[in-house]
Structure formats: C-alpha cells, structure tokens
Amino acid sequence: MALDGRNASALTQTAMSAELLDAETELELARRWRDHGDEAALHRLVTAYMRLAVSMAAKYRRYGAPMADLTQEAGVGLMKAAEKFDPDRGVRFSTYAVWWIKASIQDYVMRNWSMVRTGSTSSQKSLFFNMRRVRARLERESEALGDHMSGDEIRRRIAEDLGAPLRDVEMMEGRLAGSDFSLNAQQAGDEGREWLETLEDDSPNPEATVGREHDLQAARGWIADAMTALTDRERMIIVARKIEDDPETLESLGGKLGLSKERVRQLESQALRKMRRRLEDTLGDAPKDLASTF
Known part of the structure; x- marks a missing residue:
C-alpha cells in the first residue's frame, strides 16, 4: 500500500525512535528469521534499521520523487536485504542492507524519471x-x-x-537535458498545429498499395495459366507443396499418392520446369523474377 504524507511522517518518527541493535542481538534475530521463520524477529530487525532506509531515501529527494514513495521503496529494499541476509558470513546487517536499499531507491527513481526508459545497464x-x-x-x-x-x-x-x-x-x-512533453502540445509560432501532426505517417502509401494489389492479381493469373500445362497429379503436388499455407512434406504426399519420396520430388521438379517454360513462352522476359522461383 502506498504511503501518504501523514503515514510517511509517522513511519519516519517510528524509525528514528527504534532501538539500536548490538552485533550479538542482530545476529540472533537474523538467525531466528532464517532458521525458524520467526516473523517477530524479522519485524524487530527491520524496524531497527528503518532509520537507515529513511536516511538513504532522503538523499534522493533532489530527483523530484515524493519522500513518501522514496521511503516506501527504501523499505522494500530493506525487506529484500533481510530475506537474503546470511548471518554466518561475518558481515553486519546494516552493511549488507545498504546495497539493497540503494538499488531499490535508484530503480524507482529511474523508472519514474521519464515516460521513456532512461537506462537499464x-x-x-x-x-x-x-x-x-x-x-x-x-x-x-x-x-x-x-x-x-x-x-x-x-x-x-x-x-x-x-x-x-x-x-x-x-x-x-x-x-538529462530535456524533459517529456506531449505530442498534443501546440508548436510555437504555428497556431493550431500539434507536434503529432509532424510525425511521418508510416501506413502504406495508397498508390503503392493499389500497385502492389494489381501486381499480385497479375501474378496469380500467370501462375494459374502456367498450371494448365500440368497433369492432374503434378498440379496436386504443386498446390500441396508451393501454394498451401501449410506445405506438405514429400513423404506425406508420397503416402497419399502411393509413391516414394524421391519420385514425388522428381515429379515436383518436372512440374516446376513445365511452369517455367510456360511462363517464358507466354510472356517472354516480363515475368523473369516470377519464373525464376520455379
């Protein structure tokens, strides 16, 4: 739950008045939490070092984030530190927690600095x-x-x-030099025109779309004509192998036709040669790119 100003102030006061733990007590609490899941020990450990989290959060107020949010993120980092802390490594919890608190606050500041991701490495x-x-x-x-x-x-x-x-x-x-601004903001000196209107339209050009559709229709006609040069079996193979959205394998077609995989491959190559010749005889060099695909 997000902290409001009043709750953040109360949390700060609680943190500043919390007990100071000596090394032995800190070690005992950390072990009780790690080994037995003692939530009372966790609460006492985290509360004792919340003043550290608040103090670190205050150093990042210059980035424009609300102190309540910074404090909350610092608390998240402190909890992560408590979760991962190994009391047997001979390091004080406060030393270990500093890095988790700092990382949590910095991640929050960078996420909220701009609508555009500021950096990740x-x-x-x-x-x-x-x-x-x-x-x-x-x-x-x-x-x-x-x-x-x-x-x-x-x-x-x-x-x-x-x-x-x-x-x-x-x-x-x-x-860091600039700030976010709305694309709906009006340009200076150009009354009524928004920045959004200056962006290039990346949708397909109508003229190019019509031309492309015309070419596709012509290509379909050429292919349909070329397939008239094929036998029924060759046409079936070409449709299954080259035209269907989910092409069949040579082995699958061989099973349907009662032929070996190699024989289906030979018939496919023979059919493609027929189609290529048909295209070249009918249209000469016009469909050169199309004919080269067969």
Missing part, C-alpha cells in the same frame, strides 16, 4: 546518478587550470571516469 545507471557530479568536477578543474574543454572532451573524460561507453554518455546527456 549498470553503466547507464551509474551515469544517471553520477554524470552531473563528474561533469561539474571536470569543469571546475578545467577553470582552475585556465583551460577550456570542449563538449566532446568532457564527454570522453566522463566516460573514462565512470567506466562507461561514450555512446551511453551521449545518450544520457540528451535524456
């Missing part, structure tokens, strides 16, 4: 949360040295610093 994620900081540092260093780096040089340095492909840096720069 680890390098894109790193760029989303760190590119502005690295760019600002590079620009400060450049100014301190009295130098001026070009946009291409800055992008290259960002890619090196964050270990990301240059194409990802260029893509993320564009995503």
Whole structure:
C-alpha cells in the first residue's frame, strides 16, 4: 500500500525512535528469521534499521520523487536485504542492507524519471546518478587550470571516469537535458498545429498499395495459366507443396499418392520446369523474377 504524507511522517518518527541493535542481538534475530521463520524477529530487525532506509531515501529527494514513495521503496529494499541476509558470513546487517536499499531507491527513481526508459545497464545507471557530479568536477578543474574543454572532451573524460561507453554518455546527456512533453502540445509560432501532426505517417502509401494489389492479381493469373500445362497429379503436388499455407512434406504426399519420396520430388521438379517454360513462352522476359522461383 502506498504511503501518504501523514503515514510517511509517522513511519519516519517510528524509525528514528527504534532501538539500536548490538552485533550479538542482530545476529540472533537474523538467525531466528532464517532458521525458524520467526516473523517477530524479522519485524524487530527491520524496524531497527528503518532509520537507515529513511536516511538513504532522503538523499534522493533532489530527483523530484515524493519522500513518501522514496521511503516506501527504501523499505522494500530493506525487506529484500533481510530475506537474503546470511548471518554466518561475518558481515553486519546494516552493511549488507545498504546495497539493497540503494538499488531499490535508484530503480524507482529511474523508472519514474521519464515516460521513456532512461537506462537499464549498470553503466547507464551509474551515469544517471553520477554524470552531473563528474561533469561539474571536470569543469571546475578545467577553470582552475585556465583551460577550456570542449563538449566532446568532457564527454570522453566522463566516460573514462565512470567506466562507461561514450555512446551511453551521449545518450544520457540528451535524456538529462530535456524533459517529456506531449505530442498534443501546440508548436510555437504555428497556431493550431500539434507536434503529432509532424510525425511521418508510416501506413502504406495508397498508390503503392493499389500497385502492389494489381501486381499480385497479375501474378496469380500467370501462375494459374502456367498450371494448365500440368497433369492432374503434378498440379496436386504443386498446390500441396508451393501454394498451401501449410506445405506438405514429400513423404506425406508420397503416402497419399502411393509413391516414394524421391519420385514425388522428381515429379515436383518436372512440374516446376513445365511452369517455367510456360511462363517464358507466354510472356517472354516480363515475368523473369516470377519464373525464376520455379
């Protein structure tokens, strides 16, 4: 259930007043949950570290997401950490939980930043949360040295610093520079015209559709004429092998005709040669592409 502002505030107050666990108590609670499914132990463990989740959620308010939603996502990450935590590995739960909480919050921020998917790979994620900081540092260093780096040089340095492909840096720069806008918004200086009207119509061109249908009709006529040169058995084989939506196998046709698979193949080749000759004799070079299929 989503938190509203009042519930989020109450959760924050509860988290800040929760007990602080020592290492031994934390270990005991984690083992009771892992080994016995003790929900009371889980609740105590998660409640104790909810202040950590709230504190981490607050660091991401600058991305424009409501604090209530960030807190809820942080809580989801904390629960995942508790579910997967192994108390016998010698790591404090808080250390382990930080990574799950951070991942959960970051995934939420990136999902809700834009209607267009902002990024999915680890390098894109790193760029989303760190590119502005690295760019600002590079620009400060450049100014301190009295130098001026070009946009291409800055992008290259960002890619090196964050270990990301240059194409990802260029893509993320564009995503962070702009915001979503409606295609139904009117263009400036063009009264009444929406951006949607500038998109190219990818539906088939009417003229091309009519021409294609005319060609198909002509091809059907040519094929029907070519099949008049075949015997009834050859025509049956061609229809079954070349015209039906679900072509029959040579073996299946052989069973129906009382012939071997090889004999059916020979009859099929013979029929195709007859059709090719018929097309060439009747229409000359006009159906060259069609005749080459037989």
